[in-house]
Amino acid sequence: MNNNNLAAYYILDLDRTLFNTEKAMDVMRGVVALHDSNLASALAQRFEEYTLLGESFSVRDFIIENVGEEEMAKIEVKYHEVGLQQDLLHDGATELLAYIRAKDNTELGILTYGSPQGQTMKINAATGLEGIPFLVTSETFKGALIASWRQDDDLYHLPEELGGFITDSIVFVDDKPFSFKGLPIDIVGYLVDSGYDAGIQNIPVNVTIVKSLNEVITLEKARLA
Numbered sequence: 001m002n003n004n005n006l007a008a009y010y011i012l013d014l015d016r017t018l019f020n021t022e023k024a025m026d027v028m029r030g031v032v033a034l035h036d037s038n039l040a041s042a043l044a045q046r047f048e049e050y051t052l053l054g055e056s057f058s059v060r061d062f063i064i065e066n067v068g069e070e071e072m073a074k075i076e077v078k079y080h081e082v083g084l085q086q087d088l089l090h091d092g093a094t095e096l097l098a099y100i101r102a103k104d105n106t107e108l109g110i111l112t113y114g115s116p117q118g119q120t121m122k123i124n125a126a127t128g129l130e131g132i133p134f135l136v137t138s139e140t141f142k143g144a145l146i147a148s149w150r151q152d153d154d155l156y157h158l159p160e161e162l163g164g165f166i167t168d169s170i171v172f173v174d175d176k177p178f179s180f181k182g183l184p185i186d187i188v189g190y191l192v193d194s195g196y197d198a199g200i201q202n203i204p205v206n207v208t209i210v211k212s213l214n215e216v217i218t219l220e221k222a223r224l225a
C-alpha cells in the first residue's frame with residue numbers, strides 16, 4: 001500500500017468512454033471473418049442486440065463458445081496485431097490522459113465491467129492505454145464499488161490493481177447512467193453521453209453530463225482554476 005496521499009485520482013471507464021467499442025468490434029469482426037464469415041455476421045448481430053439493450057457483451061466468450069479456446073488464441077493474436085495499427089480510442093481520450101498525467105501528484109486508472117480476459121484483450125490491443133493500471137469488476141454499480149473503498153479515515157483507499165493509492169479526491173468518468181449509482185457525493189462524476197440514456201434522470205447531482213472527453217478537460221480546468 002502506498003502511503004502517500006494523492007492530490008487526486010481519475011477513474012476512467014473503458015468501453016465507450018476511453019475505448020471506441022464499436023470500432024474495435026469492426027476490427028474483431030474483420031478478424032473473425034478470416035476464420036468464418038457466418039460467425040462474423042452472428043457476432044456483429046449479437047453485439048448490436050446487446051448494445052441496444054445497453055448491456056455489456058463479452059466478445060471473447062461468444063467467440064470461444066463457437067470456435068473453442070485454441071482457435072480463439074489465434075484470433076486474439078491477429079486481433080492484437082490489427083488493433084494496435086488502428087486508433088481504437090475515442091476523441092479526446094489521448095488528450096484527457098495527457099491532461100491528467102501532466103498534473104502533480106495525480107494518478108489514473110481504468111475501472112471496467114466485464115470478463116477479466118475479454119477486457120484485458122481489449123486494453124492490450126489499444127494503442128495509448130499501455131501501462132495504465134486497470135481493474136475489471138463484476139459490479140454493475142461502480143459508484144457503490146468506489147464508495148466501498150472509503151475507509152474510517154474518510155479517505156479512499158484504491159485497490160492494489162489501481163495502484164493502492166490513498167486520496168480524498170476522486171474523479172470518475174463513465175458512459176452509463178447506472179454506473180454512477182451509489183457514488184459518494186464528494187466525488188466528481190462525468191457521464192459521457194454515448195446515446196444510451198436509460199436512467200439518465202436518476203444520475204446524482206455531483207455528476208455532469210458531457211458530450212465528449214474534451215469537454216471533461218474543459219470542465220476540469222474550470223473546476224480547478
Ligand SMILES: [Mg+2]
Pocket residue numbers: 013014015016017174175176
Ligand atoms: Mg462504458
